[in-house]
Amino acid sequence: MKKLLRIGFLLPVFWLLVSNFAWAAGTPAIDTGDTSFVLVSAALVMLMTPGLAFFYGGMVRRKNVLSTIMQSFIIICIVSVQWVLFGYSLSFGPDKSHLLGALSWLGLKGVGLEPNPDYAATIPHLAYAAFQLMFAIITVALVTGSFAERMRFPAFLLFTVLWTTIIYDPLAHWVWGAGGWMRNLGVLDFAGGTVVHISSGVSGLITALVLGKRLGWGSEAMRPHDLPMTVLGASLLWFGWFGFNAGSALSANGLAASAFVVTNTSAAAAALSWIFTEWILQGKPTVLGAASGCVAGLVAITPASGYVGPLPAVIIGLFAGVICSLAVSYLKVRLGYDDALDAFGVHGIGGTWGALATGLFASKAINPAGGNGLFYGNPGQLWVQFVGVVATWLFAAVLTLVILKLVAVFTSLRATAEEETMGLDLPMHGERAYDHIL
Amino acid sequence: MKKLLRIGFLLPVFWLLVSNFAWAAGTPAIDTGDTSFVLVSAALVMLMTPGLAFFYGGMVRRKNVLSTIMQSFIIICIVSVQWVLFGYSLSFGPDKSHLLGALSWLGLKGVGLEPNPDYAATIPHLAYAAFQLMFAIITVALVTGSFAERMRFPAFLLFTVLWTTIIYDPLAHWVWGAGGWMRNLGVLDFAGGTVVHISSGVSGLITALVLGKRLGWGSEAMRPHDLPMTVLGASLLWFGWFGFNAGSALSANGLAASAFVVTNTSAAAAALSWIFTEWILQGKPTVLGAASGCVAGLVAITPASGYVGPLPAVIIGLFAGVICSLAVSYLKVRLGYDDALDAFGVHGIGGTWGALATGLFASKAINPAGGNGLFYGNPGQLWVQFVGVVATWLFAAVLTLVILKLVAVFTSLRATAEEETMGLDLPMHGERAYDHIL
Amino acid sequence: MKKLLRIGFLLPVFWLLVSNFAWAAGTPAIDTGDTSFVLVSAALVMLMTPGLAFFYGGMVRRKNVLSTIMQSFIIICIVSVQWVLFGYSLSFGPDKSHLLGALSWLGLKGVGLEPNPDYAATIPHLAYAAFQLMFAIITVALVTGSFAERMRFPAFLLFTVLWTTIIYDPLAHWVWGAGGWMRNLGVLDFAGGTVVHISSGVSGLITALVLGKRLGWGSEAMRPHDLPMTVLGASLLWFGWFGFNAGSALSANGLAASAFVVTNTSAAAAALSWIFTEWILQGKPTVLGAASGCVAGLVAITPASGYVGPLPAVIIGLFAGVICSLAVSYLKVRLGYDDALDAFGVHGIGGTWGALATGLFASKAINPAGGNGLFYGNPGQLWVQFVGVVATWLFAAVLTLVILKLVAVFTSLRATAEEETMGLDLPMHGERAYDHIL
Amino acid sequence: MTKLSCIIRPEKLEAVKAALSKLGNCGMTVSQVVGCGSQRGWKEVYRGVETTINLLPKVKVEIVVKDDQVDQVVDAVCSAARTGEIGDGKIFIYPVANVIRIRTGEKGEGAI
Amino acid sequence: MTKLSCIIRPEKLEAVKAALSKLGNCGMTVSQVVGCGSQRGWKEVYRGVETTINLLPKVKVEIVVKDDQVDQVVDAVCSAARTGEIGDGKIFIYPVANVIRIRTGEKGEGAI
Amino acid sequence: MTKLSCIIRPEKLEAVKAALSKLGNCGMTVSQVVGCGSQRGWKEVYRGVETTINLLPKVKVEIVVKDDQVDQVVDAVCSAARTGEIGDGKIFIYPVANVIRIRTGEKGEGAI
C-alpha cells in the first residue's frame, strides 16, 4: 500500500525532477507571458515608424507630404530586409573585439524558436530579433526629420542602407550586444538613448548641414500643413513607446510595469513644460508644442526608463520639455542650421539629456541589475554615461559625414531648385497627396 | 545509490516545497501572462484618448479642430502627472471612511513592483496603477465633448485639474477602491459605467448649461468638418475599449475573453440599431450615426461587460443605439441645451442605461464574483444599481457646478464672441489646423 | 523529525501530483500568456478593418470616401452580430459531412470560458471565437474594394449578410473547422490564404464584372483623393497583421515569433519589389505602390506564415510585389474589368501565389505539425495546395454570382448615374466627408 | 448684366443665402478665400517661429443678375452679412458682357 | 480681350481641358467652387439636424482670350461640358482691360 | 476703380503681400487655384495609370484699387512675383463698376 503510494508518487515527481533539473541546469524555457509581451511590444514599436511618418508628414508643406511619409515607410521595408539578411548578425551576432557582431547569423541562421539566454532567457530568440528590428527601423526614420523637403529619393535610399549598416548596427552592438564595449563599460541605456536618439539626432544635424537650407528658409513661412496629422503621429508614437520602453524589460514583470509608468509620466511632464515655456516666452501654448513636448519627454526617459522611479521621471520630463523647446526655438535660430523638423533639437538634445539624467537618477532600488546614479551616491555612473554620449556623438557625426560623401559620389543628394519649389512629391514619386481640384 | 537518488531528489523538491508554501501562504506572485495583458490593456486604453480627440475633432468646425484635439491631448498630460503625484493615492490609497483614499501613496510611494492583492494579486501594483490611470484620463476627456468650441483654454486647464481631483478620484474610490461605499453596497460596475460614463456625461451637460450655447446655435449649420477623422477616432476607441473592458478582468482568463466578446457585440449591435433608427426616422443611415452608435454600445456594455453573456450584450447594444440616437436627435433639440458633441447624449444616457442593464442581465454563471440581475431572479441588484446611478448623477452634477463657479472666480470661462467667431484655434493656440492657402 | 518533514513534504507534493495528473489526463488548462496573446491579437485583427477602410477610403474620389469607409465599418457590425448569433456555429460547430458546422452553438451557447481543445487547448473557447470573428469581418470587407464607388447601400447590406453566411462560414469550416474536408486533405493555410484572400479577391472580381465599370472609367482620371489616408490604412493593416499571422499560432510560442518575423519580412520585401517594378516600368517609385506592395506581401505570406523561414519569406514577398503590381497595372487594363481598388489584383492574385508558395517552401523544420513543400522534397503538398486553390476559386466565384442574382431580385445593385456622378456619400448617407465651404 | 462679387464672413453664408432666396434669386457661385483689409491679423507661432497672418478666412459669393436687380440684391446681401464690426467685407460690382447656359446654349439675360 | 468664366461639372474638367487644347488654347486658371441654380439640392443629416445643401460642387475655369476667339472657345466648352441635364453650368463673359505677363512685363494680347 | 487679378506662384505670396503693404495697400482677397499656360506639366502615375497634370498650383490675389494706383501696384506685384522662369503668372486687369463696404454701406472709391 505504502509502496504503491510511493511509486504513484514517485512517477510524477520524477517528471518534475527532470524538468527541474533541466531548469536548474539553465536550459532556457519559453514563458508564454513574456513572449506575448515582447511580440506585442514589437508590434507596438513597429507602429511607431508610421506614427513618425505622420508626425513628420503633418509638419511639412503640403507639396512634400508624400515624400516625407514615404521616407519613413520605405525605411521600414529596407531595414526589415537588411536585418534579416545581415543586420541582426552584425548587431547581435557573436562578439568580434567588442565592436561588432560576427556574420555567423546571416539570414537569421541559427536564430531560432528557442531562447538565447545571452539576450532573453524566456522568449524565443526570433522574438528578440523581431523586437530589436523595430528599434533599428525607427532610428533611421528619425534622421529623416532633419533633411525633409530637399533630399532626392535615390540618394536617400542609398543613405538608408549605409547608415543602418555602418552606424546603427555597430552602435547597437556596443550598447546591447553581448560583449559590446559600452555594455562592458557599464553604460546604462535601457531602451536606446544613445543608440537610437543621440545617433539619429546628431546624424540628422550633420545631414542638414551638408545638404544646406531649404530654399526660402528664413524668408518664407514654412508652416505645418496638417497639424491633426502631426497629433495623430505623436499619439501613435506615445502608444508605441510603451512597447519600446516597457518591452525592453523583455519580460512582463515589475520592471516592465515600472518602465511603463515612468515613460508615460515623463511624456506628460515634458508636454506640459514645453507648452508653458512657449506660453511664457512666445505668448501661446501650441498644439505643435504639446505634440513635440511629449516626444521630447519620451526621448529623454528612454535610456532611464528601466532604472528610475516615477518622481525622477517627472523631473526628467519637465527638463526635457524646457531644454528641447529652447533648442528648437532659440538654438536653431541662433546657429542658423535648417534642421527642418527638429530631429536634432528633439532627439539629439533630448537623448543627450536623457543619457546624462540616467547617470543622475538611476537607482538599484528600481533595478538591481542596473546601477546607482549621482543622486544615489555613485558619481562614477554619470562619468560612464558621459563617455557613452561623447562616443556616440563622435561616431555618428563622423560616419554620417563619410556616408554622405560616399553617396554623393554615386548620385546627387539634393533636389534641384525646380523640384524643390514644385514640392518633392511630384518629381520624386509622380503623385500628389490630395486631389484639390478633382 | 538509493540514498544518492533520494538526496538528488530531495533538493529540487525542497525548492518546490518552499515555493509552494510561499504560494500557499498567499504571498502574491506575479503572473507574466496577466501582467502582459494588463500592461498592453493599459496601452490600449491610453490610445482611446487620442482616439477621442479625433472622434471629437472631426465633428467640430474646421476653425476649432485644434482646440478640441488639444483638450483631450493635454488632459492625458495633466492627469498623468496628477495621478502619479496624488491622484492614485486619493482613489486607491488606504480607505478613509469609505469615501476617499488616504494620501499615504503620494508620488506612488509604496506602489511597487510587487502585487497588491487588494486590487490584483497576479500583476505588479504599478501595472494596476498605470491601468487605472488611463481610465482617469479618458473620463475627463469625455466631458470636453459637451463644451467644445467655446471654452477658454486657461479655464479649461483649471477645470481639468479640479474635476479629476474632486470628482473622479473620489468616485473611483467609491466604486473600485478597497473599502469604497458603492463597492461595499454591491454596485456592479465592471469597467466604469458610473465612474467613467455617467460622471462625464452629466458633468458635460452641466458645463454646457453653464457656458451657454455656441453663437449661432440653431440658426447656423454646424457640420462636422472631417468625418473620416471621426471614424478614425471611433475605430481607435473601439480598439482601445478591448483593453478597457477585457483588461478590467485584470487577468488573461475566461472572464477577459467573455468581456472581450460582449464588448464587441454590443458595439456592433448599437451601431446597427442607431443607423436603422435614423434610416427610419430621418431617411438616411449615416456614417456619423454608425460611429456614434458603436460608441453608445461600448458605453452601455462597459459596466456590464464582466457580468453578462453574448445574447444580453446584443440586447444591451440594440437598446443603447436606439436610446442614445433619440436622445441626441430629439431630447437635445426639445430641451434646447447645446451639448455640442453629445457627451451627455451618448455617455450620460448610455452609461445610465448600461448601469441599469447590468442590474437586469448580470449573471453569476458568467462571473461568480459578480451578482445576479433582475432577469436572473435578483431584483435587489437593480435597486442597488439604481442607487449607484442616482448617487453618481447627483455627485457629478453638484460638484461640477461648484467647480465651474470656482474656476470663474479666477478666469473667465467662455471665449469672447470675436474669438468664437474666428474659431478658437487662432486666439487660444496661435495655430491653424490646415494651411489652405500656402 | 524525519516523519514531520516527510508529511510537510507530502502535502504540497500531493497537490502537485493531483494537478499533474489532471494535466496528464489532458484536461485543458488556460495559459494566461497564450490567452493574453490571442486576445490582443484579436484586437489587432479587429483594427485591420478600420485600417482597410482608410486604405480604401484614401484611394477613392473625394465624393465617395464616406460610402467606402462605411462599407468596411458596417461590415464590422453586421458580421459581429451574425457571428455571435449563428456564424461561429456554422464555421466551427460540430462537423456535418465535412462541409459545415452544426447549429448547436447558436448564440455562442456552450462556447464558454474553458478551452476547447479541438481548436486551442490553452485559451478560453470564447477567445478563440473572438479571434476567428475578426477574420470573418475583414474577409468581407476586402471584397468591397472591387465594387467601390458604385454599389447601392441597401444592396450592399444584403450582399454582406449573405456572403459571410454562404461563402465565408463554410469555407472557414473546410479549412480550419475540426472535420473540414480541406483540413483533412492536408491543405496548409496558416492564417487564411484561401479562406480570406482568394475568396474575397475572386468574389470581388465577380462583383465588379456583374456591376460593370464605373461611369467614366478609362476616360476620366480617377485619382486617389488622399494618399496619406491610404498610407495610414496600410500601416494599420501591417500592424494588425501581426495579430493575424502570429496570433494564428494560438499560443505565444516560438512558432508565433517565427510567423511574426516572416510576416514582416514578406511585407517589406514586397513593398520594395513593387516600387522597383514601377520604377523600371513606369518611371517613378510611388507611395501608393509602396502601400499596395506591403499589403501584397502580407497577403502572400498569410497561408505560409506558420510553415516557412525568413529567407523563403523574402522570396515570397519579392515575387508577390512583382506579380501583384503587374496584375494591377497590366492584367486589369488588358482584360478591361473595373476592379476599382484592386481587391482581386492584390488579394485574389496574391492569395493564390501565397497558397501555392506554401506548397513550395513549407518545412517541417519550422512547424512539425505542418508539412514539407516541393523544395523540401514533397511535391505532393503543392498538388494539395493547388486543389485547395481551385476549390476556393470555384466556390467563391459561383456562389458570389448566385448571391448577386439573389440580391438583385430584392433591390437594385447599382447606383443611378445621377447618384454616381454626385458621389455616393450624399445620396446614400446624406453626408459629405469634408466641409470645404463652411 | 452685372456681377456682384461679395466677400463676406464665412459664418454669414447661410444668412446671405436665405436673404437671396427670399428675393427669388437662387443662382450663385461660392468659393473659399482669405482676405485682408482693415481687419487686424492674428499671430501664429510654430516652434518659436512667429508669423502674423492677416489673411483671414472669408467666403466669396458671386451672383450674376440683371441690371435692374442690382440694388435690391446689394441691399439684401448687406443687411444679411452685416455685423457692424470691422471685417464684414465688400461687394465688388462688375459689368458682364454675356452669359451662356451650357445645357441649352441660351445666351443673354435668359441664361442667368 | 475677354475673360470666359465657365462654371462646369467637376467631372467635365478633363473633357473641357481636352477641347481647349485641341483649339491650341492652353492658358487657363481653375478653381473649386460650389454653386446653386436650378439644380435641386441634397438633404444632409448630422445627428438628427437636417439641412438642405443646395450648393453643389462645381469647377470654375477662367480663360482669357483674344476677342476674336471668344465664340470658338464658348462652343468648345459648351459641347465638352454639356450633359443635357440641369446643372451643366454657365459661361460668364467679362471684358478684360489689360493683361501683364509677370515674367517678362509684356502687356496686352501678347501676354495672354 | 480697377481690379487686378494676379495669378502668382504660391511661394511668392508672402513677397507680394510685403510689396503691397509697402505701398500702404492692404486690401486683397486671395484664393487657391491651379492653372496652366506655357509651363510644362508633370506626369502622375497611380497603379500603372498614367496621367499628365498640367494644372499646377497657383495663388490668385485679387486687389481692387483706384485707377491711378494701377501702375504702381502692377509694378510692385511684378517685381515681387518674378523669378524669370516660365510659370511666373499673369496679372489680369478688369474694370470695376462699383464697390460697397458691407459694414457701413459706403459706396465707390471710399469703400475700397
Ligand SMILES: Nc1ncnc2c1ncn2[C@@H]1O[C@H](COP(=O)(O)OP(=O)(O)O)[C@@H](O)[C@H]1O
Ligand atoms: N481692396 C481690396 N481688394 C480686394 N479685396 C478686398 C479689398 N479690401 C477688402 N477686401 C476684402 O474684403 C474683406 C473685408 O475687408 P476689411 O477691410 O477687413 O473689412 P471692412 O470692409 O469691414 O472694413 C477682406 O478680408 C478682403 O477679402
Ligand SMILES: Nc1ncnc2c1ncn2[C@@H]1O[C@H](COP(=O)(O)OP(=O)(O)O)[C@@H](O)[C@H]1O
Ligand atoms: N446667377 C448666377 N450667378 C452666379 N452663378 C450662377 C448663377 N446661376 C448659376 N450659376 C452657377 O452655375 C451652376 C449651374 O447652374 P444651374 O442653374 O444649376 O444649371 P443650369 O445652368 O444647367 O440650369 C450653379 O451651380 C452656379 O455655380
Ligand SMILES: Nc1ncnc2c1ncn2[C@@H]1O[C@H](COP(=O)(O)OP(=O)(O)O)[C@@H](O)[C@H]1O
Ligand atoms: N489665357 C489664360 N487665361 C487664364 N489664366 C491664364 C492664362 N494664361 C495663363 N494663365 C494663368 O497664369 C499661370 C502662369 O502662366 P504660364 O503661361 O505658365 O507662365 P508665364 O506667364 O510665365 O508664361 C497659369 O498657370 C494660369 O493659371
